[in-house]
Amino acid sequence: MKTILRKIKSFFLKEKYPLLSRDEYLRLFNEIKNEKSQEVNRIEQLNGFFIEKNWIDNLALHTQIVKKKSKLNYHHGRLLYSVLRNYIKENPELKLINILETGTARGFSSMCMSKALNDSKKIGKVYTIDIIPNNQKIFWNCIDDWDGKKTRIDLLNKWKKELENIVFLTGDCQTVLKNFHLERVNFAFLDAQHDYESIMNEFNFIFKRQQKGDLIIFDDVNFIEFPEISKFINELKSKKIYDINIVSSSKNRSYCLAKKNK
Ligand SMILES: C[S@@+](CC[C@H](N)C(=O)[O-])C[C@H]1O[C@@H](n2cnc3c(N)ncnc32)[C@H](O)[C@@H]1O
Secondary structure, three states: OHHHHHHHHHHHOOOOOOOOOOHHHHHHHHHHHOOOOOOHHHHHHOOOOOOOOOHHHHHHOOOHHOOOOOOOOHHHHHHHHHHHHHHHOOOOOOOEEEEEEEEOOHHHHHHHHHHHHHHHOOOOEEEEOOOOOOOOEEEEOOHHHHHOEHHHHHHHHHHHHHHOOOEEEEOHHHHHHHHOOOOOOOOOOOOOOOOHHHHHHHHHHOOOOEEHHHHHHHOOOOOOOOOHHHHHHHHHHOOOOOEEEEEHHHEEEEEEEEEEEO
């Protein structure tokens, strides 16, 4: 695990940036910004909640459009927003919503979940963990690298209302969770390290703090690329403690929506 973390850190802290020209980042953005996902559309229709397209596109340009081998796709932001708004609507008695995310990266998914809180006029916090520090000026492999190194807060500073609900926690998820006190986790998004042990550890933290109807969304449920996540989800399904719903946003990217049923 240490090797993976070292690789992630050195990837982000290396200084051969910007990796692409401004035009190339914009071309990637324009290529995908109007792509549809039937399954995510269906969930949005079912819930009746849709994130504002201009808002998410603008956020994605700065936090999702990166140089990488796999195909870019930011439908998970729409999914998280819609599912979380529906959860809030279905649980009107809740005074405070605690959201836990593992894997902040540039903050895209945290911001979408925070917007769901704001648009629902609900008090809540998004606690998000990443090994990448929050206040260190670095290059992020995104169009903003043309302005020089930024902290994560600099990168997200335009979205002040959403930033207010977010608590950024720095460190390895396992270590952070060991020392983290939270009574309830209403909603969780797991998107950090994709091995069985890490997912199990994060799940165990969340499970103890969830009640009937609370949700966990797992990213990257893809048997070929991340077999250990799929193995974990299959085992969880057989335990019948969460209702499992797999949603695909494209041929190679699926999410698992797990709803606690007892
Ligand atoms: C796929 S990205 C997260 C993307 C983000 N959720 C989004 O949608 O914009 C995964 C992130 O997890 C972080 N990460 C991976 N393993 C980790 C670990 N064990 N502890 C903390 N952060 C980790 C990486 O640094 C990376 O920023």
